[in-house]
Amino acid sequence: MTVLFADVVHSMDIAAAVGAERLREIMAELVNRASSVVQGYGGTVDKFTGDGIMAVFGAPVALEDHAFRACLAALGIQEEAKRLAVDVRERDGVELQLRVGLNSGQVIAGEIGSGALGYTAIGEQVGMAQRMESVAPPGGVMLSESTARLVEHATLLEEAEKLDIKGSDAPVVARCLLGVAPQRERIGSWREPLVGRELEVSTITGLLDRSMSGRGCVVCVAGPAGIGKTRLVGEAVQLAKSRDVEVFSTFCESHATDIALRVVTRLWRAAAGVMGLDDENARARVRERVPDADEQDLLLVDDLLGIADPEVSLPRIDPDARRRRLTALVNAALLARTRPALYVIEDAHWIDAVSESMLADFFTVIPQTPSMVVITYRPEYEGTLTRIHGAQTIALAPLSDPESSALVAKLLGPDSSVGEVGEAIVARAAGNPFFAQEMIRDLAERGVLQGTIGSYVCHTDVAEVSVPATLHAAIGARIDRLGTGAKKTINAAAVIGLRFTAALLTGLEVDSVLDELTKAELIDQVRFTPRAEYAFRHPLIRAVAYESQLKSDRAQLHRRLAAAIEVGDPQSADENAALIAEHLETAGDLHAAYRWHMRAAEWLRPRDALAARARWESARCAADRLPDDHTAVLDMRLAPRTMLISTSFYVGDDVDIDGLYGELRDLTMQTGDLRSLALAMAGRIQWFADHHTRVPEAATLATDLEEMATGIDCDAATKSILLNAVAMARFVNCEFEAALQVIDEIAALTEVPAVEIALARAIRGSVEICLGDYELGRRHLQESVEQGHALPPVVSAQILFFSSAMVVLGMSQADDLVDDVHEALRRAEEFGDSSGIMAAQYSYGITLLCAEGGSPDDALDVLQRLRTDVEKHKMFKLAAATLDAVLEIDAARKGKLDEAIDVLRASFALHMSSGSRVFVGCPGEALVGLLIERGSTDDLVEAHRIVDQWPTQRLNIPALDLWWLKSRALLAEAEGNSDYYTKLANQYLRLCERLDARGRLSEARRMVNEMT
Ligand SMILES: Nc1ncnc2c1ncn2[C@@H]1O[C@H](COP(=O)(O)OP(=O)(O)OP(=O)(O)O)[C@@H](O)[C@H]1O
């Protein structure tokens, strides 16, 4: 509740001048007038204080908006006092002035005292109201911080001041009330009390209280348009404010669904408290909030919030890492927050995909904070935010008939003439409160209802009145009735969005007629300074205003708006590029839209890979829709496809790369742009070989690419990229001599980028080791790992993959790699994208599993998670064969022998047919081992079948025969054929020695020794 204190300035001086008798008279008049103002706003005059009054709002009858009503009363009292002062000045020659102070909070109210004013409120809150009064300027109204917070959106306030106040040690914050935002009075008049929804409100209250106690929660409020979601959120916000919970809100918009990051940015801007600050101050504020954050992380936050210093460049990290670090930082900030907060996200059915997934990440920590999140959406939304773990969902049903009747009765008023029309409205509204309201507004505007809200009369025969059939029709009728200027204004505003500034309207060359729109309660002014900002009263009003326009008119507005956004804020053109592109696209200006889509993609590229790809996809669609004879249209169709294919390496599988690639090939054939085609082929080879079990296709494509690469004229950097892709395909397809040849070609080039040199060297080292040239091979691998330290984390992780592949094949020892894999994983996690992390996890897991002093449990854990991610993200399938081998051996050891055999059987078959035969021996060896262990006749038959398959695939690469020799030896032993076992075990040992297969030597020796 809010307490009001009003007091006469220098009453003693007045008494001295006019005498006690006259003063009493003046005071009586003043108190009379003030009391009626207070009562008019629903307050209770609590006591007469000799030279002033105290009043309470919100008690004894609970009032909504008590603070706002108290403000209205305070201003009303000042007005009355000024009027009275004119008389007093004339008659007595003295200056009568009042000070008024307001304070809101918990007041313990009870029946203390008796008599006419038998109601007294006490508590420290009253004292604060009195102190506010004491510091108010004569003729002014001073609000305490708590009151100001409740009314700041509805009133005009001076900047906050810190004042030293008697009786309080620390300075106290106070704000002077200048006036009431004019349109807010009208909202007030429409803000009829909530009807029904008792259960929902009590649920929200309970959840809010629980959240405040430290067990935060996410609440979804779902329901169709106009049913009352926003209204219920309003109740939650009021509740929160009355409990001193800070509230941060954001909203989604129908035209911004494709604009990445928009919603999340807005929410964190609010939460970081940087709204309305210039960039420099905003950055300082962020640093105040998170004092010991990493400087690089802070730069990422600046960039996310759109307050980055243009002089400072973004840290060089991959977009995935950026996302992880931002998530970690924001989660840490959420967890560190001890003061309860309410976060509101309205209309999530229009959320952009990036914001959606970032918010879903952030909300995972809410249960451990004293915060509550409320999300509203219409039922058509089925995205991630509807599936947040542990979230509560409130589905809003239509109001019941008695509730609808009560609502309509409140709006129409008690006059008997409106009874019948009321019934018609209730029947038509079908429990949708917004529809009921709009029908009444419509009827009032048509003159069917006369009077004002809450006291209408109706003189028309209801049978002759047509009631709008749908909510859209009701709104449409009201918009139709506007004057030409107002209609133009609302149309233009609808193109801008739910919120709009007067400045942007001017940019659209519209002579704004905003008064009429606010008066008609179609829009509200929501901000006064530094620039006027307006909002549609309801999203549906915007939708109807938008849809009712001629398409051609709308297109023109979209085009002008795109220009206005660019001109209005040239510094943020990159940031706004997506928005500009969307408007141009809607305007049908495809060429310009294409350019802005591409620009937006470039901006997003280091920030969010998926968002950037979505922009290239939009650019592709725009280019495809252009006529075939448009200038440079083929290049425009080619460029985004090239980007989509070349970045597909870093994303999961849910894109149609095959289709895109086919289109790209056709386009390059038409344009003759073989360089683009070759690069796309290289990307595609990597994609087949690394991410998918499609090695034969990679091999075929590599043959084509190698042929092409000799023919095209390109620089050494491009050429080395192409040749490395060929080398990789040769390697995974076990064409080792051919791989070495290609790598020699790379070595013969001059000015090859370090990345390509290092990768080529890693492949070379692996090939040499497998072929038996182990000293040279080890040196090359070692050199590549060292070079990797200075290269981007993804590359150094890729390089280490080759070293650990040699470990998993038993060709090298893991111990030398331990330090490198730790460092690579750290770097990848800090700076890298997910493909880099996966590669680093692989090397880390394999190395620590096999090293002497390794940590097998930790290693198996990492590898297990990696295998899940490989499946989930459909990336890095190249690792799958070896992962299956090590993980299933472990599973069998833990008692899941049968399951392990099943998995390995499938894995062996898959990799034999379309995977890399470099690694297929791993599941093969594991499978034979486990079949022997299980040992049924069928198992041994199957084991035979597996080892017998190899000769047909054999490639005369000695290292790749090791698993086969060993498996055959063990099989012979299991079958009691000891001579054959002796022969094979010796062969195995000799080959291990010849190849210096350090991972296998001791085991091979044991096998030979066992026989003797
Ligand atoms: N229970 C209620 N009692 C009184 N008025 C209500 C009630 N529910 C909704 N209203 C009023 O109905 C109108 C529409 O409600 P609201 O804006 O909350 O709808 P919504 O569900 O958020 O719709 P949208 O999906 O379009 O945003 C508002 O003016 C609101 O004040």
Ligand SMILES: [Mg+2]
């Ligand atoms: Mg709403």
